[in-house]
Amino acid sequence: MESTEPEPSDSRPEEEEEEEEEEEEEEEEEDDGALLAPKQRLAAMEDCLAKKMEITVSEAEKRTGRNAMNIQETYTAYLIETRAVESQSEGQCAPVESLWRRYSEFELLRNYLSVTYPHIVVPPLPEKRLSADNMDPDFVERRRIGLENFLLRVASHPVLCQDKIFYAFLMQEGGWKEMVNETGFQLKADSRLKALNATFRVKNPDKRFTELKHYSDELQSVISHLLRVRARVADRLYGVYKVHGNYGRVFSEWSAIEKEMGDGLQSAGHHMDVYAASIDDILEEEEHYADQLKEYLFYAEALRAVCRKHELMQYDLEMAAQDLTSKKQQCEELATGTVRTFSLKGMTSKLFGQETPEQREAKIKVLEEQIQEGEEQLKSKNLEGRDFVKSAWADIERFKEQKNHDLKEALISYAVMQISMCKKGIQVWTNAKECFSKM
């Protein structure tokens, strides 16, 4: 895609300023979550950390250590390597910096990001735990790739890449955990119960978020079904290929007693061995495809998290508005002396006599203060809510486009894999046919 925007500057001090400017630009052009043209979004990404820095998770290593409860444990540590991207003219390679992190630290980072940026669809981590073995080399390898992917996703995100904690995660080995905890993000986290409550009781959530929630449920369900069946299909395909491997030995033994057929059988058997062996590479490639789909399976949860946050805020707003309305009503009743609604106070005053005018005045004053506070709070909550919806929806649009692009590419790569498999099959069976016809 060609960009007609001015080239972003390389120097760091101006970086933040420029990004802010661009964000403002984005906001002006936006109209309640209208789609940004891809070119503009790409330009926004130009300033992301991913463009300035090479990030890899290059190695995995088994470690033993003592955990928080002073119990010996074995875990895997991953090596994160970073290197600043120099411009071509300099011709020098910046030094590679590296540090080791374990999976739990990645988790901590992600939790921090989710809580701190609730309006962002935060990239997911690879699976938490396989039922089998965390030490299995294949699992570790795929996790390594998944973790690298996670870091690249965060580094390419226009908002997340600027986070200091994230930067420190990449660059600062010691004291990072303390740094995260000092932000106090755990206190900001919403309780599950609160969120669940809000989901059930909210009256007027933004329809788009409700639809998005349904979409993310469907996405999760269909992708997990697809992955399950794909795994079964792969298993069966493996069986078909491998069973052909039995031909080789029988043909070879049979060829020993045949005069004319011997050579043909022998060489055909060799091709059957090649055929049987070819499935291993084919299926390994398919695993990468499966992992690409799996990432979006986990993204569905991130989408739901944003929706939940909206519901929570909306519910909060509705409760605050309701509370304000009831206080206003109380105030009015006290002022006019009419009891419109049943209240315990009203009853007790009937039974035990009216309040004194002074008492009533005092109550009214308190209520009026509360009402004023409430109105201010409501205003700010309203503003917060609208801001949240606006910025969340912008990120959701960004996410949608990323998802469509990535999934389409994945589907195309699947077709490419099938084509490659067919071509290999044609080659092997052409060779086999020649051997058979010469028997």
Add this chain to the structure above:
Amino acid sequence: MEAEGRIPGPPLPAGGEGIDSHLAAGALGTARGPLLAAAEVLALDDEEDDLEVFSKDISLTEVNSFSPSVPISPSSMINQYKFEDGPELRDLFITVDDPESHITAIETFITYRVVTKTTRGEFDSSEYEVRRRYQDFLWLKSKLEEAHPTLIIPPLPEKFIMRGMVERFSDEFIETRRKALHKFLNRIADHPTLTFNEDFKIFLTAQAWELSSHKKQGPGLLSRMGQTVRAVASSVRGAVKNRPEMFTEMNNYMETFSQKINILDKIAHRIYKEERDYFNEMKEYGPIHTLWSASEDDIADSLKGIASCIERCCRATERRMAGLSEHLLPILHEYVLYSEILMGVLKRRDQIQGELDSKVDALVNKKDLFSEEIEKLEDKVERANNALKADWDRWKQNMHWDMRSTFTNVAENNLRYYEECLATWESFLTSQTVDLHVDEDSEDRP
């Protein structure tokens, strides 16, 4: 292996003396006269009549009536005889079809229609249509085995199928059996000796009641049992001590062949099963993509495209499976049966030799080694050996041809499958990259 110990015989001219005399006597079927004399000289049993007179194979005829000790060269056989008789050489055409269920008070059974078309003189009519049940085929086979103990009688489909979940009277079972019965009769028709067997003719032409009454005649159970007893006795005695090298080689060959063909049969069935399991999973795989496309906008078309590709590959898999079950599986199964038949034939030859050997042993002390009885047995052994040898060569050539064509067919089957799938995915890919270009163009527009 089978070439060892054999002296290539003189090339036999296509229209040699021997055959002229046969042909001169009219249709092949009635040329009994001149050769009966020769038969009498050699004191043959009735059983051996067909062997020399009606054989289409000239070299066989030559060997048996004129030069007993000239072995048959395989090259001459190839020159004169096509493995599956071309239409020009055939004068007997048989089809087996139209399975029908019959329900009586006692049992339920299936009959098959057997239609025979022929130009042969010894057949009263040129076309016959009869109905036969499996029992009748069994009878025919046992009669042929009786008459020609050292000839290779083609395999019959088995009584029951152990493998798989095919029910006794399911359509699949009946069709498989029908095809095998058809092949059985045609192989007999193609066999230079068996084709002129009298019981075979009766099988093809007699009405149901005629066949029943004919079945009741003949040597019957006791004689068959006698043969079996003798066969067992000779095998109990162990390897025949005077067995010619060639037959020991055949035995060794058949042992290995039998082993290998059984393994191949298992492998082929396993492949079929795996392909079927794969097919079943694939059936579920495609529709998930269609389901997903319902929730999507941008990628809906791509998803639907994938679903349709998977569906087409599914159908291609079905065709691949059908190819296996129609060609490879039946052929391998036949040769499994053949290996049993051949082992039996070799045993019977040994048994015939055993009779001679034991007679010789019995008479050796009496210094009566040149008795007529010994001579008779020696000839019997000679003829049995030659018959078997000729049939063996023929069988080997046929086997070679069958295996080559069957496995080539398997390869072609797989090629077709992969080519079809390739075309499907390639056209999908083209459609996707076209879309990509279209998208990019639309973005550049203001």
